[in-house]
Amino acid sequence: MAERYEATGLTAFATRLFEKAGLDSEKAALTAELLVEADLMGHTTHGLQLAPGYLKKLAAGEMTAEGEPEIVADMAAVATWDGRYLPGLWLTSRAVDEAVRRAKSFGVGAVTIRRSHHIGCLAAFLTRATDQGCMLMLASSDPSVASVAPFGGRQPLFTPNPVACGIPTGGDPILIDISASVTTNGLSGRLAGEGRRLPFQWWLDADGNPTDDSAVIERDPPGSILPMGGLDHGHKGYGLALMIETLTQALSGFGRADAPTTWGASVFVQAFDPAAFGGLEAFERQAGWLADACRSNPPRPGMEKVRVPGDAALARKRRALAEGVELYPGIIGALAAEAGRLGVTPPQAIGG
Incomplete structure (x- = not known):
């Protein structure tokens, strides 16, 4: 049986790691909280698996540990920040809160951030807005990385470029988190590291031929991940x-x-x-009706039921909070290695 860990214990552990690595308590706590949130929701390539990489970047000075973002532009409903490569999860959570604050004043609010550090799992931010009755759009790219070729091409140009949307419904929110590519860098790297292949040709080799070998994106010259829609669309x-x-x-x-x-x-x-448009009550009535209509749609053969984006993630989170978080194999070992370097005691598995 896989080991499980209390979510609060994992968050406290990760917080302590980031504090020892040089982050102040607020930055460390938010970074840890949002990484664990991703694991709670089942996004295991974008949860605590990222922590060792973040810690190494802090040690190398490639993630800025101290200070605030610089204001590039600020005009009523919108703002642009220079993130100075500060912790991306902290920066983005601040940006979500600021966009919601401005939306409460102007109906819409937007913040763009340049030079943020990596921001983890987009879905982990959405309820910061939906819990306040706001709809949220969130998108991210990394201009220093290229792993996805434009359609019809074979040289990597884009990152997978995730986009997310949180929609309040009066019940569980709709939590959409997708990417513009067929799969992600995180899953591609995990499969390559484990020597596994999937029964899908989601990648192109350097010559532009479709393949099921994710390791092509790490070769020289590199292959690429196919855009969403694959070879056909x-x-x-x-x-x-x-x-x-x-x-x-x-x-x-x-x-x-x-x-x-x-x-x-x-x-x-x-x-x-929504209060600035047709009203929150009307918004949630429409969004809630649509979500319920999707869930009640007759499933096609081989499918148990129709789910709304976010249903499975929230169910996993509730179970993990009640029974413990099951981390993907290898994550706790990598965290334990960082804990040894930083002098932090790792958490014990439940019942361990």
Whole structure:
């Protein structure tokens, strides 16, 4: 039986690791909380698996430990920040809160961030807005990384470019978290590291031939991840990637044209306050009806039921909070190694 850990214990452990690595208590706590939130929701490539990499970047000075973002522009409902490669989860949580605050005043609020460090799992931020009755749009790209080729091409240009949307319904929110590519860098790297292949040709080798070998993106010359829609309809993911790169990089004024080399993120956050439109009650009535209509739709053969985005993640979270968090194999070992380096005691498994 897989080992499970109390969520509060994992969060406290990760917080202590980041504090020992040089983050102040607020930055450390928010970074830890949002990484554990991703694991609670089942996004195991974007949870605590990222912590050792973050800690190494802090030690190398490639993640800024101290200070605040610089204000690039600020006008009524919108703002742009230079994140100075501060911790991305902390920066983005601050940006979500700020976008919601502005939406409560102007109906909509938006914040773009350039030169953030990596921001983890987008879904982990959504309830910060939906819990306040706001709809949230969130997108991210990394202008220093290229792993997805434009449709019809074979040279990597984009990152997977995730985009997320949180929608309040009066009940459980709709939590959409997708990417403009067929799969992610995180899963590709995990499969390559484990020597596993999936029965899907989700990648192209360097010559542009489809393959089920994710390791092609790490070779020289590198292959690429296919855009969402794959070989047949990849123009859809390609279009979405262009939109996300524009929202995150062009609006913030910093991106691939600047040839950055530091692992990081360009971020776009937009909040909508339904009270400024048709009213929150009407919004939740419409969104709730739509979610219920999806769930009650007759399932096709082989499917147990129709789920709404976020249903499975919230169910996993409730179970993990009650029974403990089951971490993906290898994560606790990597964290224990960092704990030994930093002099922090790892948590004990439940019943251990």
